[in-house]
Amino acid sequence: MRPEAQDFALAVISRANERAGGINKTKLLKLLYLADIEHYRKHDETLTGFNWRFHLYGPWAAEFDPLLEDLARTDKIELEAWNTDQLVGNRISPKETRELDRIVTDTDEYYRILRVVDTWTDRSLPDLLNYVYFETEPMMEAVSQQTLSFTNVSKDPPKVYRRVSSGTSPKSLARLKAKLRHHQEGSESARTKSRATFRSPRYDDIYLSALGDLGNEEAH
Numbered sequence: 001m002r003p004e005a006q007d008f009a010l011a012v013i014s015r016a017n018e019r020a021g022g023i024n025k026t027k028l029l030k031l032l033y034l035a036d037i038e039h040y041r042k043h044d045e046t047l048t049g050f051n052w053r054f055h056l057y058g059p060w061a062a063e064f065d066p067l068l069e070d071l072a073r074t075d076k077i078e079l080e081a082w083n084t085d086q087l088v089g090n091r092i093s094p095k096e097t098r099e100l101d102r103i104v105t106d107t108d109e110y111y112r113i114l115r116v117v118d119t120w121t122d123r124s125l126p127d128l129l130n131y132v133y134f135e136t137e138p139m140m141e142a143v144s145q146q147t148l149s150f151t152n153v154s155k156d157p158p159k160v161y162r163r164v165s166s167g168t169s170p171k172s173l174a175r176l177k178a179k180l181r182h183h184q185e186g187s188e189s190a191r192t193k194s195r196a197t198f199r200s201p202r203y204d205d206i207y208l209s210a211l212g213d214l215g216n217e218e219a220h
Contacts, residue, residue, distance in 0.1 A: 001063040002049030004103060008035070009048075009067055010076055011098035015114070016121045022091035024082070025068070027125055030132050031117055033059040037136060038112045039104075040150045041157055047104075052150075054142035057180060058133050068092070112157055134176050144179075 012031055016023035023031075036046035046052070050061035071077045079090040100117070104110040120128045133139055138148040 001067065002047065005048040005050070005063070006067055006071060007098050008032075008103045010071060010094060010096065011100040011103050012117055013077060013092055014094045014097040015100055015117050017094055017097075019118060019121045022093045023121065024089050024091060024125075025064075026089070027120070027128060028092060029061070029064055030059065030128055031120060032061075032064070033132065034116045034120065034136070035113045037138070037150065037153055038109060038116060038157065040153045041112075041155055042106065042109050046150065052138065052148040054139070054144055054146060054148055058129065058139065059136075059148060133180065134173060139176075140172070 009028070009032060012028065012035065013023060016028070016031075032048055032050070033052060036048055036050065036052070039045070039047035048061070048063070050063045052059050052061050054060075068077070068079075072079060076094065076096045078093045078095050080093070082089065082091050100114060101110050104113055120131075137153045138150050140152065142148055
């Protein structure tokens with residue numbers, strides 16, 4: 001993990017708090033992953049320095065929970081339960097704020113990462129997971145429990161982030177869906193072997209229960 005990862009995570013939390021009054025762990029993890037992709041486009045390395053892996057359903061990093069724990073221990077963030085029956089887990093709110101442009105000094109990269117944070121903070125978690133799992137380059141050839149490779153990340157950023165497919169062929173989409181269903185079936189045994197608790201299971205379960213509806217995407 002790079003030294004600036006903690007300040008960068010706090011900057012993302014601060015921005016999400018401005019737009020949505022907080023963020024949960026699952027969404028924050030995926031936003032850091034997407035921001036790392038944007039940083040990699042320009043610098044051939046990730047901003048966080050996380051060792052991203054394909055764990056259970058998608059990108060995960062062992063460094064994430066210790067980073068959050070350290071932010072909470074040093075009184076830089078606050079964790080509180082969402083007060084709604086439809087949301088589980090904790091809202092992460094900043095007790096100290098960081099400005100994203102103080103962390104990301106390259107103007108072009110700053111605006112691309114800002115667009116990532118703003119776009120997906122305002123969208124639902126299932127939309128974000130759909131994009132991360134099926135439309136980001138490191139996940140295209142991902143192998144379960146293996147480190148994700150960023151080497152196939154395009155140097156040309158996508159023009160617009162959309163809800164529908166950005167070009168994944170129906171055959172590739174079907175293969176990815178099958179892979180995800182396979183991991184879902186084995187998730188119970190995987191969870192007993194893993195100590196990782198980075199995500200909120202109900203969110204992914206809600207998302208996965210809707211996989212059948214994703215077939216409509218191929219018609220667009």
